[in-house]
Amino acid sequence: MTNKIIAIQGNHPSKLNPRTDTSIFLAHEIQKKNYKIFYYDPKDLSIINFKVIAKGFFVKFDYRKKRFFKILKKQKLELTRCKYLLVRQDPPFNLEYICSTLILDKIKKRVKVINDPAAIRNVSEKLFSTKYQKFMPDTIFSQNIDEIRKFFKKHKKVIVKPINSYSGNNIYLLTKFNLKFFQKFIKKHNHIMCQKYLPKIKEGDKRVFLINGKVCGAISRIPKKGSFLSNLSKGAKPINIKLTNKEMKISKLISKDLKKDKIFFAGIDFIDEQLNGDINVTSPTGLKTFYDLSKINLASTFWRELKA
Structure with a gap:
């Protein structure tokens, strides 16, 4: 029989804001059903002797207390003991992120993983939206300087952002094309997203x-x-x-x-x-x-x- 354990792959609770955080809110709700919450960081995910193991801790959340989480027990856990596993770490969607999804692929037939590891690997958050570009303001995805320059000539006021960032980080509103800025930005982020600014x-x-x-x-x-x-x-x-x-x-x-x-x-x-x-x-x-x-x-x- 599957244990009543929910695993959360995410950022350490000490880095989260209980007033707004969705991972805590989801965990707090399922605690009411007597499920135990096991938390671990993606870097602590391993395959050992054919088993997917995570080094983490059981934790309890309580909104009523100033210190809203209590670590109950630190341990290594074979993740097939869990009923559900939530992938909840913040992007960037980098190689570490991809590796963690490939590891979780190995157990998803035995543990329900949300969202499905292969699915979040395939659904690139910004690039996936190209499927719906008819519903979007004019947008390009490119690292070609000439294409970006042409886009600026067309729109004047442009939002520029990396494809794999999150939470409003590294987003700029530009009113003219700046070659040095884009050379540096593209070197750091590769393909970027440029979008017509909506006032x-x-x-x-x-x-x-x-x-x-x-x-x-x-x-x-x-x-x-x-x-x-x-x-x-x-x-x-x-x-x-x-x-x-x-x-x-x-x-x-x-x-x-x-x-x-x-x-x-x-x-x-x-x-x-x-x-x-x-x-x-x-x-x-x-x-x-x-x-x-x-x-x-x-x-x-x-x-x-x-x-x-």
């Missing part, structure tokens, strides 16, 4: 939560004064909103596609009813914030849908 970002974006092929809710995130970044980690303010008919139609289409591609949990973002090109499948966030705004518990929905 209505000042009014906020919309983060949509997709669980098991269903559109389950959304919040808006309004950038702080003087910023164009809508990430909560960059100081944006969350508010409760509803999706427009157009946004709902696009969200349902993407959600069904992702379910076919074995993506159980994802987040997508809209600006001014246009998809911004981020299909978040590695460690989608926002469920705790959505609960605080709406009192709708999507962590409960997550586990119910997973068990179904």
Whole structure:
């Protein structure tokens, strides 16, 4: 019989913010069902004697306490003892990330891994959005200086971001082409994403939560004064909103596609009813914030849908 253990592959709890973190929110919810939470970092994942082993710790979360987590026991655990395993570490989507998915591939027939390791390897968060470019502002993915220069001539005001970053990091709003900047940026990030700037970002974006092929809710995130970044980690303010008919139609289409591609949990973002090109499948966030705004518990929905 499978133990009632949930493994979370993620960043150490001490690096997480309990007020907003989705991993903690998911773990706290399943604790109520008497599941034990085993936490480990991807670097502590190994294959030893044909077994997938993680060096980590059992942990308990409690929102009522200032120190919101308590490490109960440090140990090595054979991950096939777990009922579910959540891949929740932050990107970048680098070689270490890819290696961890290849290791988890070896046990996914015995442990339910969310999201499926092969699926998150194949669904590159930004490049996957090229499938939906008709719903997006004008966007290119390139490291060709001439193509980027032409894009600037066309649009003047452009958002520039790496393909494999996260949480609003290394994103720039540029009003003219700067050769030295792009030479340095491309050297560091290789292919990059350039997108026509949408002024209505000042009014906020919309983060949509997709669980098991269903559109389950959304919040808006309004950038702080003087910023164009809508990430909560960059100081944006969350508010409760509803999706427009157009946004709902696009969200349902993407959600069904992702379910076919074995993506159980994802987040997508809209600006001014246009998809911004981020299909978040590695460690989608926002469920705790959505609960605080709406009192709708999507962590409960997550586990119910997973068990179904």
